[in-house]
Amino acid sequence: MSLLSAALSGALLGASLIIAIGAQNAFILRQGLLRSHVFVLCLFCALSDALLIAAGVAGLGTLVSQSPTLIVAVTLGGALFLASYAVLAFRRAWRPQAMQAAGGNGLSLKAAVATCLAFTFLNPHVYLDTVLLLGSLSAAYHGPARLAYGAGAAVASFVWFFGLGYGARLLQPVFAKPAAWRVLDVIIGVVMSLLALSLLLKLHAGV
Template sequence: MNLLSAGLSGFALGGSLIVAIGAQNAFILRQGLIRAHVFVLCFICALSDALLIAAGVGGLGTLVSSSPVLIAVVTLAGAAFLATYSAMAFRRAIKPGAMVAGAPEGMPLKAAVLACLAFTFLNPHVYLDTVLLLGSLSAAFEGPERVAYGAGAAIASFVWFFGLGYGARLLAPLFARPAAWRVLDVVIGLVMGLLAIGLLVSFLHGG
């Protein structure tokens, strides 16, 4: 029963941290809507979270938190990437052409994978959430319970990303109209632009 309780605790906390409007989720939502490379991208996101959670539960959080240079590099790189993708989203929103569910413009698998990895690992908050926060809270558990806690948090990531990626197609009728894609890309552009600004402000104010 203690293992189940620890696992549920990890699942609840992990789920609460990833269910938010962010760059990674917006990217998976859009890929799910166009039904492009959904399984691969969802698996990459979930597996990346699982690896970071395992690292945090294993004690990597202390190392990361003690390296301000590493945090600064990731923050600046993340801000630049988010700003670029924000501009791309606004550019798509301006172009009215053929943005219909199932057959919009997409990107090759390699480009999609690289973008997915960038959204994941160039986001400083992913380290704060998975490595530092989840990792530090795992100290409340010992032995098998700690493993169950980490597994629960990792499972939450798999459930969320695959649910988001494949559940997005339920919105396909709405996105049969080009106007809906314009709205989505404007929202994505705003979210990523604001995140980029937030990272820069955080860096300039020393975190």
Template sequence: MPVTYAALSGFALGASLIIAIGAQNAFILRQGLIRSHVFVLCLICALSDALLIAAGVAGLGSLIASAPALISAVTLGGAIFLAAYAFLAFRRASNPGAMAAGRPEAMPLGAAISTCLAFTFLNPHVYLDTVVLLGGLSARYEGTARLAYGLGAVLASFVWFFALGYGARLLVPLFSRPSAWRVLDALIGVVMSLLALSLTVRFFAG
């Protein structure tokens, strides 16, 4: 029972941290809608979370928490990247001629992977959520229960990203018109801009 409880706790906490409007989720949603490299990108996101969660459960959280310079560097890099992506999203939204038959052109695989990795590792929140928070709370458990807790959190990540990536195709009829894509890209631009702004404020405040 303690092992099961630990696994469920890890899954619930992992899901609550992952299921939120953010840069990574917005990117996976968009790729899922155009059915471009969905499996590879979902796998990268889930494996990245798994790696960070494992590091946190193993005790790396205290090291990250005691390295403010590292968090600051990631924060600044993330703000710059998100601002650049927001600009591109707004440019797509204002350029309907860039869309063919109501469907945006897909990124090459290499560019999609690079963008996905940037959204993942240039986001300081991913370290605070997975390594520091999830990892720190794993200290409540010992031995097998601690392993179960970590596996539960990892499972939540896999379930969420693949559900988001492949579930997005259910919305394809809604995005059969270029105007729907312009609205989505405008919303993505707003989300990225707000995230970039919050990271910039965090950088100068910290």
């Protein structure tokens, strides 16, 4: 199997896993609409994905799957964080502010990075997608092909996050109205609530 074929396979799988409405994507979309710390946050998400993908390809997924205590702790922490952010989103929707799509009322850089950090490393779905799934499927490749597979998946993350963060500004005319921000925050709140609930259900089912 050629290196290009392996890289393309990794990129396609990586893209299929991250191009979905999730915690990271919802947060990056919102920050992109605000044009607030977009480059730093997109770079952070992409590098974090690349790090986790590399860990999975290197075999960390096998070790994580053998530690039920660690999985339970991360799952509970992730569910709690997602539920808390859902509450904040619903509160913003209940009392919307006249936010401008370019600039004001965003988080400080420190707060934005901290939030992004939590969305990334307190979300078990991230580990399932990058470390476990991508990592386990990389076992079908060997040597340079395995590295190419991981690199392809990492490149997909970079393309997606920067495309989402900077492409969000195309929606700014829509978000010139406070009502649009209310709808977005309701959607974000629902997504975060469903993700938190799914984690708790999986934990209860022993998954």
